Amino acid sequence: DQQVKQNSPSLSVQEGRISILNCDYTNSMFDYFLWYKKYPAEGPTFLISISSIKDKNEDGRFTVFLNKSAKHLSLHIVPSQPGDSAVYFCAARDTGANSKLTFGKGITLSVRP
Amino acid sequence: KAGVTQTPRYLIKTRGQQVTLSCSPISGHRSVSWYQQTPGQGLQFLFEYFSETQRNKGNFPGRFSGRQFSNSRSEMNVSTLELGDSALYLCASSDGSSGEQYFGPGTRLTVT
Numbered sequence: 001d002q003q004v005k006q007n008s009p010s011l012s013v014q015e016g017r018i019s020i021l022n023c024d025y026t027n028s029m030f031d032y033f034l035w036y037k038k039y040p041a042e043g044p045t046f047l048i049s050i051s052s053i054k055d056k057n058e059d060g061r062f063t064v065f066l067n068k069s070a071k072h073l074s075l076h077i078v079p080s081q082p083g084d085s086a087v088y089f090c091a092a093r094d095t096g097a098n099s100k101l102t103f104g105k106g107i108t109l110s111v112r113p
Numbered sequence: 114k115a116g117v118t119q120t121p122r123y124l125i126k127t128r129g130q131q132v133t134l135s136c137s138p139i140s141g142h143r144s145v146s147w148y149q150q151t152p153g154q155g156l157q158f159l160f161e162y163f164s165e166t167q168r169n170k171g172n173f174p175g176r177f178s179g180r181q182f183s184n185s186r187s188e189m190n191v192s193t194l195e196l197g198d199s200a201l202y203l204c205a206s207s208d209g210s211s212g213e214q215y216f217g218p219g220t221r222l223t224v225t
Contacts, residue, residue, distance in 0.1 A: 004155070032212040043117070043203050043216035044156070089155060093212050099144045099205075100169040101214060103155035 003027045004092050006104035014112050019077040021107050023090030026071065030092040034101065035064060035075045038087045047088075048075070080111045115140065117206050117217035125223045131192040134220045138185050138206030144168075145187040146214060147179060150201040162187050163209050194224045 005024045013019045021035075031052045036044035050057040050064045050073070057064050063076045077084055090104040118137045126132050138145050146169075147159040158171040162181035181187045185206075191198055201221050205214035 006155075034213065036216075041218075043119075043205075043218045046213055046215060049213055091156075099146050099161045099163070099207050099209060099212075099214060100158050100171070101146070101156075101205075102158065103148075105153070105155040 001026075002104075003030075004090055004102050004104040006088075006090055006107050008107055009105075010108040010110070012110045012112060013080050015082055016079045019075075019080045019084065019109055019111070021075040021077075021088050021090075021109065023073050023075075023104055024071060025073075025092055027092070027094060027102070028071075029095045030102075031095045032093040033064070033066060033073050034091045034093075035062075036089045036091060037084075038089060038106070044089060077109075080109075082111050082113050085109055085111050117204060117215055119202075119204050119217040119220050121220060122218065123221045123223075125225060126194050127225055128194055128196060130194050131190065132194060132222060134189045134191075134202055134204075134222075136187045136189070136204030136206075136217060138187070138204075139215055142206040142208055142215075143185055144207045144209035144214075145181055145185065146205045146207070147187070147189050148203045148205065149173075150203060150219075151199075156203060159189070191222075196224050198222065199224045 034049040035047045038044040087106040091101040144163045146161040148156040161169040179189045201219045207214045
């Protein structure tokens with residue numbers, strides 16, 4: 001049973017436009033959410049996180065929105081740049097599960113010049 | 114600060130053999146987690162060590178084991194390798210409480 005779902009396997013956007021990456025979860029015990037970016041042959045790089053007590057967190061061009069009632073979060077990248085092209089993973093932490101993260105299968109973002 | 118390091122980066126083994134992978138966390142981090150990534154799958158949690166104790170365990174068979182040393186370095190061992198164990202094995206370190214984990218470059222294991 002997949003508790004973190006990234007239903008769109010890929011997304012293509014024009015440089016300068018907004019990229020919106022979506023993630024849904026099923027476990028009500030998740031209290032912390034993270035987004036990672038991964039290039040081929042490298043480990044995932046931490047991008048941004050949000051606690052379940054907040055509904056928005058912003059860091060430069062990256063903003064994460066959390067809708068707890070819908071069990072949905074999204075990552076907005078504005079403006080998108082060609083260097084943002086990578087696989088993006090959504091991850092969640094269960095309350096009391098310490099450092100265990102549950103990951104989605106990832107979304108491949110392509111930003112066209 | 115130096116990042117998370119993993120050795121070796123690439124490994125080729127034969128079915129039935131065993132393998133040991135190593136991970137050195139970021140200085141000051143006491144938590145080390147291991148994940149397996151296979152094609153078409155997300156990252157799947159193997160286990161987490163904190164202060165030399167296994168604190169969490171994922172749904173992997175007993176052939177997968179690990180340990181952590183007093184300097185927080187961690188090793189992961191896979192015995193009786195199967196073809197399906199071919200994957201990218203990622204190690205992540207954290208301070209154990211903040212939730213943010215920082216990953217190493219991974220070890221690409223190929224079982225033939």
